[in-house]
Amino acid sequence: MRTIEITGGAGTAEALRPAERPDPQAGPGQIRIRVRAAGVNRPDLLQRLGYYPAPPGAPDILGLEVAGEVDQVGDGVTRWHAGDRVCALLGGGGYAEFAVVDARHALPIPDGLDFVQAAALPETVFTVFANVFEGGALKAGETLLIHGATSGIGVTAIQMAKAAGARVIATSRGPEKAAAAKALGADISLDARTDDLAAALAEAGGVDVVLDMVGADYAALNLKALKPFGRWVVIATLSGAKAEVNLSELMMKRIVLTGSTLRARPADEKARLAAAVEATVWPWVASGAVRPPVEATFPLEQADQAHLRLEAGHHIGKVVLTL
Structure with a gap:
């Protein structure tokens, strides 16, 4: 799969380079998402700089939120099926063509939202x-x-x-x-x-x-x-x-x-939070009351430019990578 790696250790945005890695596989209780868009967030910048390492068990690839289609379903998953449109909160791995996530941390993309809009939702x-x-x-x-x-x-x-x-x-x-x-x-x-x-x-x-x-x-x-x-x-x-x-x-x-911080919370706590968000916030998203603006999009291969945009501090809303 196509992905973005931090080359030469932590540092400037120029350290972000396109790379190829084996496709990840969905394990029990997990789904694999074919990523169509990935949100860019300040924790990504901190991780690139070496200040915010991935928690144990999470991929070293950047990216805490994605939107796309379910591509593979692991054992024990009953809610999701191949082709379902979802967005998800990740511990890492979003800057890639495929991302594996705990099935409980994914939510359906409400009608009327495209992948770019949906990718701007989970982390925020x-x-x-x-x-x-x-x-x-x-x-x-x-x-x-x-x-x-x-x-x-x-x-x-x-x-x-x-x-x-x-x-x-x-x-x-x-x-x-x-x-x-x-x-x-x-x-x-x-x-x-x-x-x-x-x-x-x-x-x-x-x-x-x-x-x-x-x-x-x-x-x-x-x-x-x-x-x-x-x-x-x-x-x-x-x-x-x-x-x-x-x-x-x-x-x-x-x-x-x-x-508080979000990324290091246990999987069960994130699953509880996902259910609460779906019950309370998703109706607001579906109605259009909550629709965070996307300030800019960049192709995955230009992740360095997306980081520079965020670092400049002039953005209003979200910056999103597209695949």
Whole structure:
């Protein structure tokens, strides 16, 4: 099969090179997917740089989400059959012509979505659901603050929160991104370069949940903006992982500070999460309420260019590889 390998060790995007490998085979409880599109995510960049190795048992090939057709069904799998259109959450292996995955981690592609749109869903939807709706316990009528609102995670979080009946405040960098977040449904969209974020959040009455992909630089801002009993959920630390937090204020406001990663979770936990996503989020996807925009597509062989696009930070929405 065609695939992408990291040549010469971890490093720049130029280390990504097309290669050939034997086709993987579906084992018991697994399916093999003929990949038509694969999402590109920031963890892929971190793995390429050597900071985020694949968990034990996962392929060393990059790629955490794919869409395509079921090509092979392993023993014990009854839900899926050859030819079924699916998208799936992977532990790795998406940048390839074929990907093998636990059958429980695949979901049917809703009618009306093509493979590119479907490949933009699993990693982001699972991440948002696990962190905003489970870890953050966001409810209808509450306010969600999203930092990095035009990232792949951000655009998905805006749409999912609005579909659930929440109010959304988005922060992003630059007027174009602020306008895009507003167009996607954010009730208030702030430009982190020019707006006084603390003043704007205070004027908005504070927030109940923060989805934080920035980290250290926004720690004080988040703590001040959160209402009593607020939930602060950290899923990335782009500005640094070490922050000074006023624990007295945390206690006085009864705030929950939490965070998580998705990739290393046990297979059974990912299967539980997949079932919850299918029950709650898939109706929103089918209705069109959740439809993350795809900013750019690249052929598999140009995975290096896709990484450069993501690294530049100018994208609004998802970057997807096509086969």
